[in-house]
Amino acid sequence: MSIENVISSAIVRTFSDKLLNHLEVDVAIVGGGPSALVAAHDLAKNGAKVALFERKLAPGGGTWGGGMLFNEVVVQSDATGILDDFGIRYEPIPGADGYFTLDSVEMASALIYGAVHAGAKIFNAMSVEDIIFKNEKVGGLVINWTPVERLGMHVDPLTVVASCVLDGTGHPSEIMNLAVNKAHIELNTPTGKILGEKPMWVDSGEASTVANTLEYFPGLFACGMSANNVMGGYRMGPIFGGMLMSGRKVAKLIQEKLGK
Numbered sequence: 001m002s003i004e005n006v007i008s009s010a011i012v013r014t015f016s017d018k019l020l021n022h023l024e025v026d027v028a029i030v031g032g033g034p035s036a037l038v039a040a041h042d043l044a045k046n047g048a049k050v051a052l053f054e055r056k057l058a059p060g061g062g063t064w065g066g067g068m069l070f071n072e073v074v075v076q077s078d079a080t081g082i083l084d085d086f087g088i089r090y091e092p093i094p095g096a097d098g099y100f101t102l103d104s105v106e107m108a109s110a111l112i113y114g115a116v117h118a119g120a121k122i123f124n125a126m127s128v129e130d131i132i133f134k135n136e137k138v139g140g141l142v143i144n145w146t147p148v149e150r151l152g153m154h155v156d157p158l159t160v161v162a163s164c165v166l167d168g169t170g171h172p173s174e175i176m177n178l179a180v181n182k183a184h185i186e187l188n189t190p191t192g193k194i195l196g197e198k199p200m201w202v203d204s205g206e207a208s209t210v211a212n213t214l215e216y217f218p219g220l221f222a223c224g225m226s227a228n229n230v231m232g233g234y235r236m237g238p239i240f241g242g243m244l245m246s247g248r249k250v251a252k253l254i255q256e257k258l259g260k
């Protein structure tokens, strides 16, 4: 076989095996932001079969750009244990006890590496365009290539069956929106609908991100900014402790659900 064909056939074969092996999973995660990456890491490390679908070429979500493209972020002491788990370094902020800065590129890359090394499979450049909803149950995801979505090509999607679905899509809560508007699911919120994110209030947003990380319908969970948008929490900008702790919390909730 020519080297050209060795390369091409190896890539096609290994990618096909990877996708085939993840067409049925314990947990299908939508979005590869910081909260979802921590969840993917924790779940996979505890033995769950996890597939994460990220629309962009690079997972990491809002991590890379730091604050207004200054590529540093802030994390508070409650979440430094999670940074330690991923080998992410941080520096104390002089005069602000319990707050640290860290390099956002180091954080994004370490979270991705950690999730993959724990055993989660990441499928990048794939967008989740719908959910499977059968017999009043959320049964998985409907996926397509992002370029197909972006170019508006009329191409039918494929599906991934999952015991649990996690919406980690950040501010737009894309999966929860599909659940409410297409499946007419009543969410576990005061109105049954999405309450909508409120403006900036850093400490309230940090606390509510974790509190709002919940199972919103049997088998359907939200973490990070998606959870905050669903439950009407405040935004918080480039402080990431709440995101990391939200990922850890949702992994525990899903593990309990799966009985793992």
Ligand code: 48F
Pocket (backbone or CB within 6 Å): 030, 031, 032, 033, 034, 035, 036, 053, 054, 055, 056, 059, 060, 061, 062, 063, 126, 127, 128, 129, 168, 169, 170, 171, 174, 223, 224, 225, 226, 235, 236, 237, 238, 239, 240, 243
């Ligand atoms: O928004 P995002 O970073 O998720 P997060 O974990 O973190 C929020 C923070 O980055 C920041 C913040 C912190 O203070 O406020 O905003 O809540 O990442 C969400 C990821 O989901 C992807 C999107 O490209 C991004 O990388 N995504 C969104 N919708 C889809 C999707 C979809 N339908 N299919 C696949 N990926």
